Amino acid sequence: MKRVLISGEPISAEVALSGLSDLGGGAVSSFTGISRDDGGVTAIELEHYPGMTESSLMRLIDEAFARWALLGAAIVHRIGRVAVGEPVVVVGTASRHRADALEATAFLIDRLKTDAPFWKKEHYADGTSVWVDAKSSDDDRSSRWS
């Protein structure tokens, strides 16, 4: 099972991960990224590159399947305005044994951060907004999977 979804509506981990536990494996691992109150942020807003976004996420899943013994993988990502406290992204994997699912989940979120065409803007309570700069720490985490 391979699932990629870009959603303009609120997402939930329960829906994003549905089916992963029914694939006959012994392990399901997941990561949920949540819009965070960083110094007065009230919401973040995500833009993406339609067309490329889905294919880049599916490519990451294909790469994860090639590297680990996976039974399923899902990536569900919000676009548009996401209020603080709401999920931005859910990544989940299923495997027979836990090591594959745990490592593949870390791989997928680390590589999504540097390889998938999303851009994030932070909105503040005073009405201002700022585009978020990429972090070198994200590059470091992503490159350890090279």
Add this chain to the structure above:
Amino acid sequence: MTSETCDLPTHVRNIHDAIDWLAGQSPGHALAFQDKARLRFALDQDMVPLDAALGEAHELAIFPPVTGG
């Protein structure tokens, strides 16, 4: 996101060449493309490095480092 369609000169073989050529098209282009290290590229929606050959690709996307997740 904005886009334009153009015929690149035949000496433009890789993305590096294409950015240099595009930067010469207007002061706005020059400003947008002045720092290549801060740009990311995709050919036909597949991310590639600055030295990638253009080959037969039809679409070059140029964008800032991504910040999703």
